[in-house]
Amino acid sequence: MTSEADPLTLVLVGPMAAGKTSVGRRVARKLGVPFVDTDKRVVAAHGPVPAIFEQHGEAHFRALERAAVAEALGTGGVISLGGGAVTDAATRTLLIEHPVVFLTVTPAAVADRIHSGGRPLLAGDDPVGRWTQIFEQRRDWYDEVASVTFDTSRRPMQRIADDIVAWRRELG
Ligand code: S3P
Numbered sequence: 001m002t003s004e005a006d007p008l009t010l011v012l013v014g015p016m017a018a019g020k021t022s023v024g025r026r027v028a029r030k031l032g033v034p035f036v037d038t039d040k041r042v043v044a045a046h047g048p049v050p051a052i053f054e055q056h057g058e059a060h061f062r063a064l065e066r067a068a069v070a071e072a073l074g075t076g077g078v079i080s081l082g083g084g085a086v087t088d089a090a091t092r093t094l095l096i097e098h099p100v101v102f103l104t105v106t107p108a109a110v111a112d113r114i115h116s117g118g119r120p121l122l123a124g125d126d127p128v129g130r131w132t133q134i135f136e137q138r139r140d141w142y143d144e145v146a147s148v149t150f151d152t153s154r155r156p157m158q159r160i161a162d163d164i165v166a167w168r169r170e171l172g
Pocket residue numbers: 014015016017020039049081082083084085118119120121
């Protein structure tokens with residue numbers, strides 16, 4: 001699927017706390033296109049993510065997420081996906097032929113970013129250990145869908161956003 005609606009569409013994927021939302025907002029502002037966070041769309045329509053996991057299970061959340069991704073791609077703009085969206089084969093298929101930016105981050109940098117809660121998969125002891133394990137399980141899927149990779153561990157989000165904007169503009 002291509003986005004006729006917006007020629008500067010791009011998708012951000014990557015593990016939890018990689019900076020998809022903060023980088024995505026900045027990229028969208030600079031490109032002058034809308035920003036869509038598919039998690040926020042799901043929450044707006046169906047309530048908080050932990051409650052969806054608890055009451056209906058992860059598979060149900062993935063289906064809601066897939067629908068939100070499809071809808072966002074139809075509209076276009078900068079689209080930030082939840083960290084686990086790539087685990088769903090049908091969601092990965094939706095991403096084919098779209099420019100996809102994979103944001104990576106080290107466990108050390110993530111440790112400072114994941115204290116706020118709201119992520120059911122990191123609940124409990126040792127969230128950084130859980131995060132690392134989940135990232136390793138998903139890395140091949142991120143690589144499969146990615147057109148390009150940027151690391152967010154050590155540089156300001158604005159600089160990373162500027163690099164992504166430059167990369168996207170070169171694509172035309
Ligand atoms: C998830 C990541 C979250 C959210 C949900 C599940 C995951 O999004 O979609 O908690 O499976 O990695 P962020 O990557 O924005 O934290």
